[in-house]
Amino acid sequence: MYPLNAWYAVAWDTEVGRALLPRTICERPVVLYRTTEGAPVALTDACWHRLTPLSLGRLDGDDVVCGYHGLVFGPTGRCQRMPAQETLNPSAAVTAYPIVERHRFIWIWPGDSDKADPSLVPDLHWNDDPDWTGDGERIELDCDYRLVIDNLMDLTHEQFLHSDSLANDELSHSEPDVEHDADSVVQTRWMHGIEAPPFLDMQLRRKSPEFRGLVDRWQIIRFKAPSTVTIDVGVAPVGTGAPEGDRNAGVNGQVLNTITPAAAGKCHYFWAFTRNYHLGDQGLTSLLRQSVSRVFAQDTDMLHAQQRAIMANPDHEFYNLNIDAGGMWARRIIDAKVSAELGRERTHPTALAVAAATTRRSA
Structure with missing residues (x-):
């Protein structure tokens, strides 16, 4: 269902501290904490002795003490002490997962630790860029993580699901350009000479109170396997050069999304909305966060309903429309990586193969 040799966000950096934090990633229970020097640690959340969750124990310095029988495990996963014996069983250890702190997130590599290259952490630099x-x-x-990717790769749903904040009729009238390689998909949509939707109009008027008129709107969606999607969004007054690359007269945001499978039909969805104007306006930051949170609450309700329908109709096959092209590429890239890890090496899909697949696909 998902590649294991990849970096997945497991927590915001502020979530992990000097307390044991349990979380399930790719069906693997892990426990997170920071050492006394602040370094993040991720261990299997199951004691070597009787599989008791280590998250039910406590920290002793940099070590985790099992809350059932007192076995002590260090940050490397090796057992340091056992009750009532001095000789340690050489097999007494739990898995210590490769872990990286970057872009305000804690990232974990659930697969082969020898392949855990920190340079492969998804680029979400906007989250901590000055x-x-x-x-x-x-x-x-409570849904499959791929449904979230589908949702993010096709933003025509804004016209219907988010009609009070992001809707433009032009969303379903403009066909996006889609490019891809073996690891990523880029989908670009421009809408010229339109009215700004409420969410973007509010921002443009805050930046330029005197503005009245039509705008050019853009959505540039970038998928990076296995589950990170960044969306470059914004509007600028018509004629100010945004389509040619000059966005200074407009407002620009980056919607950062990374989705981590938890278990079958469950996932963790990390998101942030960042902007490059009025940087010191904390009130605007709070307003935009609340606004985007309301939008994603609408997505959440729909995704949960969709997952329930999929589970109630396990033999149903989905049909695809032109608007599904970006999501289809993303799914095929994920499938190819899973197949490779399972030893069923498969060639990256060609444009012809994807065109043939547009008639239908299974959940």
């Missing part, structure tokens, strides 16, 4: 500011949250969703 030229950008914003905030976000983590949502626990």
Whole structure:
């Protein structure tokens, strides 16, 4: 269902501290904490002795003490002490997962630790870039993580699901350009000479109170396997050069999304909305965070309903429309990586193969 040799966000950096934090990632229970020097640690959340969750224990310095029989495990996963004996069983250890702290997130590699290259952590630099500011949250969703990717790769749903904040009729009238390689998909949509939707109009008027008129709107969606999607969004007054690359007269945001499978039909959804204007306006940061949170609450309700329908109709096959092209590429890239890890090496899908697949696909 998902590649294991990949970096997945497991927590916001502020979630992990000097307390044991349990979380399930790719069906693997892990326990998170920071050492006394602040370094993040991720261990299997199951004691070597009787599989008791280590998250039910306590910290002793940099070590985790099992709350059932007192076995002590260090940050490397090796057992340091056992009750009533001095000789340690050489097999007494739990898995210590590769872990990286970057872009305000804690990332974990659940697969082969020898392949855990920190340079492969998804680029979400806007989250801590001094030229950008914003905030976000983590949502626990009761749906397959790929449904969230589908949702993010096709933003025509804004016209219907988010009619009070992001809707433009032009969303379903403009066909996006889609490019891809073996690891990523880029989908670009421009809408010229339209009225700004409420969410973007509010921002443009805050930046330029005197503005009245039509805008050029853009959505540039970038998927990075296995489950990170960044969305470059914004509007600028018509004729100010945004389509040619000059966005200074408009407002620009980056919607940062990374989705981590938890278990079958469950996932962690980390998101943030960042902007590159009015950087010191904390009131605007809070307003935009609340606004985006309301939008994603609408997505959450729909995704949960969709997952329930899928479970109630396990033999149903989905049909695809032109608007599904970006999501289809993303799914095929994920499938190819899973197949490779399972030893069923498969060639990256060609344009012809994807065109043939547009008639239908299974959940």
